[in-house]
Amino acid sequence: MTSVNPSIYIPFVNFSCSEEYISNIFKTLLIGEVNRVDLIRKEGVTPHYMAFIHFNYWYDNTASNNLRRKIIDEQSVRIVYDDPYYWVAYKNKNPIRSEKYPHILIYLRVEDAGEGGAYYTRILRLQSKKNKKFPKFFLRREGFFDKLRSDIDYRNNPEFSKKFFLKSLEKGANKLEVEKLFNNFSLQKKLISSPINIESNGDEIFYYWERVKFPVEELPKRISEIEYLHDNFFDQ
Numbered sequence: 001m002t003s004v005n006p007s008i009y010i011p012f013v014n015f016s017c018s019e020e021y022i023s024n025i026f027k028t029l030l031i032g033e034v035n036r037v038d039l040i041r042k043e044g045v046t047p048h049y050m051a052f053i054h055f056n057y058w059y060d061n062t063a064s065n066n067l068r069r070k071i072i073d074e075q076s077v078r079i080v081y082d083d084p085y086y087w088v089a090y091k092n093k094n095p096i097r098s099e100k101y102p103h104i105l106i107y108l109r110v111e112d113a114g115e116g117g118a119y120y121t122r123i124l125r126l127q128s129k130k131n132k133k134f135p136k137f138f139l140r141r142e143g144f145f146d147k148l149r150s151d152i153d154y155r156n157n158p159e160f161s162k163k164f165f166l167k168s169l170e171k172g173a174n175k176l177e178v179e180k181l182f183n184n185f186s187l188q189k190k191l192i193s194s195p196i197n198i199e200s201n202g203d204e205i206f207y208y209w210e211r212v213k214f215p216v217e218e219l220p221k222r223i224s225e226i227e228y229l230h231d232n233f234f235d236q
Helices: 019-028 062-072 158-163 173-182 185-193 216-234
Strands: 008-013 032-042 048-058 077-082 085-091 104-112 118-127 137-141 164-168 197-200 204-208
Touching: 019 032, 019 048, 032 204, 048 062, 062 077, 062 085, 104 216, 118 216, 137 173, 158 164, 158 185, 164 173, 185 216, 204 216
Parallel strands: none
Antiparallel strands: 008 048, 008 085, 032 048, 077 085, 104 118, 118 204, 137 164, 137 197, 197 204
């Protein structure tokens, strides 16, 4: 069944663009009324956000209808947000909602790998069952260039600090909360044995396996593992 309000995936958005800014762009361009924008950090040569835009409804006008038709037909579109700058947008074929875990949204990010085909990354978005706020942070496997950057380390567990790059997205109280949150030997041990990328924007936490291949049949098991991790360490 084709959604009349398809959501959009933008693989590259500058850090200067906030959720509010993106929502206002779609309103200003008379494209649609945005319900929610999910921003996920993507590190590399040029760090940026990936954006998933979800609509309450699309506006009924020629430009919006043409763009929506292309998105539904799985064509890429250009959205000029600050001439000459633009976003390249695609149909977000997800999120998929799990019947067993209705509060979890599952995204599928596809990256072109050239002649090697494509990289598929499944991203799980979880909110708090207790309506609590999370500290803002991101955690990922430490890369070569991360060794030259400052992050949160734990002297009592150098193995964890060597394996992961942990960064608070705000200073002050938020950083102290992040340090306290991950200063948990049981959590550190679990992450060392089953590495995963984790990001929090304060309202939601995103869990994903960066370029890790596994059969789709394994997804229910991995969802259960994330559910356990989320409930016992992040949403207590």
